[in-house]
């Protein structure tokens with residue numbers, strides 16, 4: 001599996017830095033954002049290092065589908081009942097800060113800190 005030793009999310013995948021993990025399987029991991037915008041703010045990432053959404057292609061359709069199917073399940077399990085927001089920041093102009101593909105999934109009662 002492709003890994004970047006300098007990538008903070010690859011380090012979370014490898015257990016080299018701590019995270020508040022929500023769920024994990026062979027291909028994906030979900031954990032709470034360290035600076036949440038919303039009462040519930042989870043990041044879902046592929047374990048493989050893919051720098052951004054820009055780098056995704058046909059080989060990644062199953063992984064992307066699994067992330068999208070996981071998002072509502074996580075919101076239900078975390079008690080979100082009134083809708084949620086999904087967000088993928090991509091590249092510099094998309095204001096992506098961590099260069100490892102991740103989907104933000106945010107919910108819970110408003111007001112939110114951001115978003």
Ligand code: AMP
Pocket residue numbers: 008017019031032033034035036043088089095096097098099
């Ligand atoms: P983005 O701007 O889409 O790249 O967002 C990156 C997100 O990763 C931000 O919401 C950060 O708060 C979050 N983040 C950065 N480092 C960590 C970490 N070690 N654990 C959990 N979330 C993190």
